[in-house]
Amino acid sequence: MSREAFRAAVLGLARAFVVAHVLLLLTLGYWGVVRAPRLLQRGDNARWQAFERRIARGRILDRRGQVLAETVTEQPELATRRYPHPSAVHVVGYQAWRYGAGLSASYGSAGAEGAYDAALRGDLGLGLRGMAAARILHRPQRGHDLLLTIDADLQDLAAAQLADREGAVVLLNVSDGAVLAMASLPVFDPAALDQSPPDPDDPRSPLLNRATQGRYPPGSIFKAVTLAAALEEGLAGLDDQVTDGDRAEWLGGLEVACGNNPPGVLAFSLEQAFGWSCNLTFARLGLQLGSERWARHALAFGIADAPPFPLPVAAGSVGTDEAPSGAELAGASFGQGRLLVTPLHMALLAAAVAGDGILPKPYLLADVPGVNWRRLADDQGGWRRALSPGGAEQLRRAMVWAAAEGWARPAQDAAGLALGGKTGTAQLDGNQEPHAWFIGFAPAERPRVAVAVLLVNGGEGSREAAPVGGRMLAAALRALDGQPVAVR
């Protein structure tokens, strides 16, 4: 064997070694850089979870500092999230490791846990030094506590009022749109999602936040919109007399009767027609307004839009083609037909009427102690004008009459104070029980809180929803005055 031949062979081998090691480095880079993001998101990758679990996640507190969500560490490295108020789960949300399909912050999150994740994790206001401590020195990151606008006692009261019925309660502070309570039933156990994820085909769909994402026909509470439109357009006044008590008319191809007036009372004012929820009067008003004007006023209430809110919100609808006419318009004018709204929409409507006609921007986050949090704060203030201040005053008058003398009376009786309200009973196809609705505000003079109550297939609004709404309003006033909220 010549030395040259050996040399050539060894050099050839050396070249092969170099090529092989370069290939190895390239492959390392492929998995470590190119494919890394996708690999990290795999559900069977425990690393992301482990990193997240090291974060001392902030607590979620109610407006008075009661704990709604907190992380308890029973053993080192085994932190679990506790949710002491099941009634608030749809607002507080959850942070689950396996459940859900979120891509960035955590595997699945919803509610405030998802919306304010950056603050709860402590990413917010971390700064360069904090970042370095977390990433290089591996100091556990500390999250910030959140103060929400909701009141845990009001949440519990709302859940107790709904009992085990399907439904929702939205309670707003009239002056600024702060959400004092937002309950949706049924609830789920946010701490158990990983162990027993809910069945996606469960007909009760417990994960759905009915307060913001459930779309339902509003029934007679929507007469407030038709009334507002008629007053604003100068077509009618509250003291106008109508004689609709015993008549039924064919309007746009739909036979409409008054339906709800007390027996024997045949002639009454428009204010009383509203309080007694006379369908015929409002169907006629709707047709008088006409499709275009009626729809313009309905849309001014934000029905077809998703209200600005930190949690996912559904838009409603005023009908298939946005401007119903004929029989559909007649029906929509008293809340039937193809109208769809969420309880949040209706609470905003009540708040606009209770205020000076402006739909507030609902918000959830009250404070993040220790952080300049205004940047992530929900925008406060008005969302849009729904009706003029004068129109709002007129509507308040009508709703106060309805609660004092009309079908909303059970609300006032339950509350034990003068308030404004309107009930609704949304008829459904077939043999289904109607949805029971109530919207209202309290007190009657210079209202401070507004509410919407929905009981899905709950029966008659006056009997079922109104007392719930009345009690919620009274309790909310007590809560705002710093008095204890009695949970029944």
Next chain:
Amino acid sequence: MPGRPLFALLLLAWLPALAAAGTGWLSQAPFGTAALVGLATLGPAFALLAILVRRRLRIADPLLLPLACFLMSLGLVLQARLAPALFPRHLFWSLAGVAAIGAGALLPVPLRLLSRYRYTWALSALALVALTLVAGKEASPGGPRLWLELGGLSFQPAEPLKLVLVVFLAGYLEDKQDLLARGDWKFGPLRLIPWPYLAPLAVMLGSSLLLLAVQRDLGAALLLYGIGLSLLYVASLRFSYVLLGTAAFIAGAAQLHSRMPVARIRLAIWLDPWSDAQGYGYQLVQALMAVAGGGFLGSGLGLGQPTVIPAVHTDFVFAAIAEELGLAGAAAVVLVYAILGLRGLRGALRATGFAALLAAGISIALTLQALIIMGGVIKLIPLTGITLPFLSYGGTSLITSTFMLGLLLRAEAER
């Protein structure tokens, strides 16, 4: 052999592991103290070895010891972190490994003696491997029987078989190199040597492979085959042997594929580990996620989750490096293996006769072994279980690798 650069390099090679162990100790990680104690014994052991080697060997590559020191120090720290219960054993084997480098480099026996008794070595190594078939111990229930147990110590005969094959081939090819290079026997377009001369070589290689295949030790089989083919090429400079060998490999692999479920599974996992990520693909998928989880600088020693990977302290230690020391750490390890292999080949060029072929063979063996397992762990090639030289847990592997390194050191000196 110049002294000062050698000691400076040794220190330099020892420092990264010290830094890793030190940060672990400072952050009160459970492995910190053990790792520091280990390094505090391994470092002086290497220094002592360097003094001896420098005194006794006229010339020796000054890079080889520091490279081994880098890998073994890192291995020590990694074992303290990954398999704390096995750490005392690993420390013992590491110190024994330093001694084995010394033995390989300094034993007052001429290298030619290795070559002269090559048939004896070969037969005894084969016999030991064969013994595992009847008396072997399996690593996991139903797994391959790769270990022999003797007085509480387990021993993996496939490891020394690797060394013996290198010695055998080097000795044999040195004897027959003129014949090999001439190649006056025509087989189609190929020019080969007369088959009777090739027979002992084929018998040795073939029986090794057969035994390992029966034993289902695919990693070792692949390594031995690679060593045989590469050495044949170096000794003959005939690409025809490589072609013929590759063809034979493909035929053999096809046979394995059709006869051995293990081989079929390995191939399927290599092509698509994701569809069986909780089953057969689990180990590989977890290893790839470890690489992804590390990023450029790694999670930091003790702060990743490499222990979810089965066999992370042995075959999959490279994945743990990538996760906790990052791509930077993994790339450093890859580069060190590359430098080790290239320096070894350089030594082969400087040596003569049997020593030259032995040096080439050892470089090939160490480099191929590292490539096969690193490439397997990151899905560059099909995964076959085998240790990562100098880094993995395992006494036999450490002693074999270190002894081979010692021989490599001496091969250059002995001309």
